[in-house]
Amino acid sequence: MKAGRLMKHAYACGSAEHNVSRREVMQMLVGSVAGIGGRGLLSPAIAQQIKSQQKRVLFVWLDGAISQFESWDPKPGTQFGGPFQAIQTPLPGVHVSELMPNMATHLDRFSLIRSMHTRFEDHSRAVQPIQRGDPKNRGVTYPLLGSALSKLIGPGESDLPPYVHIKPGSGGFHYKDAGFLGAQHGALALGDGKPPANMTPLVSISSQFDKQRHQLREAFNQRFSRRRTTLLSNAYDHSYVIARQLMRNAHLFDPARLEEKDIQRYGNSEFGRHMLQARRLLEAGVMFVKVTMYHWDTHGDNFNCHLDGIPKVDKALATMIDDLIDRGLYDSTLVVVLSEFGRTPKVNGRVGRDHWPECWSLGVGGCGIQPGVIVGQTNPKGTFNVGKEYDIGDLYHTLFRALDIDPVTTQYHNNGQPLPIAHDDCEAIEELLV
Amino acid sequence: MTDALSSFDPTHVQQNRVLTHDHQFVCCRFSHDGKQLFSAGFDGRLHRWNLDNDQRDAFDAHQGWVESMQLSPGGDRLFTADSWGQVHGWPTAGETLQPLWTIPQAHAVWLRGLTISPDGSQLATCGADKMVRIFSSQDGKLLKELAGHEHCVQSVTFHQSGHDLVSGDQHGIVKHWDIATGQCKRNLDASKLFKKYHQYDQGGVFSMTFDAEGQTLYCAGFEGRTANQADGTPTVVVLDWENGQPQHLITPSPTYKGPILDLLFHPAGYLIGAGSSEAGGVLWFWKPGQQGEAHLVKNETSFRQITLRPDGRQLAATAFGDTVGQRGGNGRRLNENGEYLGFAGNIVIYTTAELSES
Secondary structure, three states, X not given: OOHHHHHOOOOOOOOHHHOOOHHHHHHHHOOOOOOEOOOOOEOHHHHHHHHHHOOEEEEEEEOOOOOOOOOOXXXXXXXXXXXXXXXXXXXXXXXXXXXXXXXXXXXXXEEEEEEEOOOOXXXXXXXXXXXXXXXXXXXXXXXXXXHHHHHHOOOOOOOOOOEEEEEOOOOEEEHHHHHHHOHHHOEEEEEOOOOOOOOOOOOOOOHHHHHHHHHHXXXXXXXXXXXXXXXHHHHHHHHHHHHHHHHHOHHHHOHHHOOHHHHHHOOOOHHHHHHHHHHHHHHOOOOEEEEEEOOOOOOOOHHHHHHHHHHHHHHHHHHHHHHHHHOOOHHHEEEEEEOOOEEOOOOOOOOOOOEEOOOEEEEEEEOOEOOOXXXXXXXXXXXXXXXXXXXXXXXXXXXXXXXXXXXXXXXXXXXXXXEEOOOOOOOOOHHHEO | OOHHHHOOOHHHOEEEEEEEEOOOEEEEEEOOOOOEXXXXXXXOEEXXXXXXXXXXXXXXXXXXOEEEEEEOOOOOEEEEEEOOOOEEEEEOOOOOOOOOXXXXXXXXXXXXXXXXXXXXOEEEEEEOOOEEEEEEOOOOXXXXXXXXXXXXXXXXXEOOOOOEEEEXXXXXXXXXXXXXXXXXXXXXXXXXXXXXXXXXXXXXXXXXXXXXXXXXXXXXXXXXXXXXXXXXXEEEEEEEOOOOOEEEEEOOOOOOOOOEEEEEEOOOOOEEEEEXXXXXXXXXXXXXXXXXXXXXXXEOOOEEEEEEOOOOOEEEEEEEOOHHHHOOOOOOOOOOOOOOOOOOEEEEEEEOOOOOOO
């Protein structure tokens, strides 16, 4: 029995019998599967196989909306093309912006959707639906993708939270990401990629004493929760679980363990460092890592900003793909790169581009995704899509299918209410799927 | 200098007319006799306007954006440079214009500026490849490559002596080059024009000009405020050329938030700056040595670049052409025919002195 197959749909029905962690599976496997070493441990080959089969997701969120003209779908020399040129990729007839020389050479390992067309043209209405898959409104708050997969796939091998968000600025526990799923599926946000302060245990507190006080805290909380429990109290309680996980894995955040050559390979930028941290967490088995880069809302000075920002994304993303491939993890790691919409073809009076949900691009690759596929196209001016267009719900159907989750038959159960995990009226983009 | 120019009073600057095109312009230059105006911008074409009747003809010229153009001192040659790095040398006379020579790629990434030496023999370009290059204006032959900037080089200009060149980059570093040797003699500090906003490099030196005596260098840009909004305090850093030290800043009215994109000196000694902001464009007129601006002229839309007629009697400014689009617009905005059109471009022509009959 493959560990991965046991996880399939195991959490969707929400029943306790199926709430099995991968760690428990591995424990069950000990002593019962061929290939186990004489000391009762899994052989390195089997352990590696399980590790490579575990599904992971890298979700790169470019907040504010990058310009498709200055990235994935350039229109050089046209009315709205801007000042930059385009460069050839390994795919015949396919070009990306000259600002992406690294990803240009990687497009035979990565895929693009160029014909996204979504509903919302302002940030406040777009960001949440885009990250939640914009399902039909059923009177509940749907989870963000990381929380959804925390529920549907479960935690990884790392003894770390299943959903980690690396972002500039402050960190914390973003339990609201989980929507109706509950705080335990919220995001651990690492401000600037760093863990919370005070992770080092006091030397005056022995591990035995720490265990006892933890048990006492849990006993009190369980008593409290029998009578009254709220999302906030669950979140608060869960934050202690997370804290202990982080303390057990402090080595993953030790900058001294980073090699200078890796820092340079990812680009010595904030985003590059965050992507490098993301790689460490993915390697350690964290199931879902989101990396956010802000300030892409280039209503003014669009071209200088993209000249500065796109190469940072380009370098770090290409390096990440290389590293995932080198480590045998790319086939089990789904990589998604997107924003909340695109940017206008028209260049405004501040030499900026405004919001454009009419046609925009995103990138996907890795687990379950056919490499080197360009889905959809825009017209020669880049103003509107030509042919079939895709909504964010279609993307989410595709992502779930890429992770071996059936988005049509799989359901959440929220207090007895069955809920589809993706928009009912959308469907997967078959040409993207392996 | 004629009496009309020496008695120039910026408060008497009057808008003469507006030339309009359906694509945005970036740069323009008057012909030597002031009867024509050359312009170029987003459509990559070279436009030639007859200022007697505002008729225009256009010539296929470039790809990408035409970022800059320069006229030779004698007025018989025009030089244009585009964002893809291509530079053309043109004749200015003739019914149909064709380039006399072409530099296929002066810069590998985004050519940002083009300037001409005082004697007209050399051109200098700068770009996002962090390079400055000097070419012969006769045939486009590469004469010198100046390396040393660590950031995108956004502006370049010659000193009146003809022996020195300055280039300004996105971090506000101004390099002073010895043209003969190609060596960098010193760095000058205009870093007031640069701001690191989160992970973004914002601002830099957008334009530079020397005063008539070549003793002071003026560097234009802004003190950035918010990433990606092109706002912040319009600023000119004034540098003493002899000792290289910053003298003071010129920071015009706080009403406008946005960069000063272009600078030039009027023969009467006024420094003129062209600004861009969400509130529209502004021409500022400063008299060095005097406190505050002598005058400002507002425009409903942002300015890009400015140029003076060779006799100084008119000033032309490329400007954004749509008051609604000046402030941007999210989402689908179609015209009455259901078409999605780009924003127009204007050239606003001002009279700065009484125009002679000739």
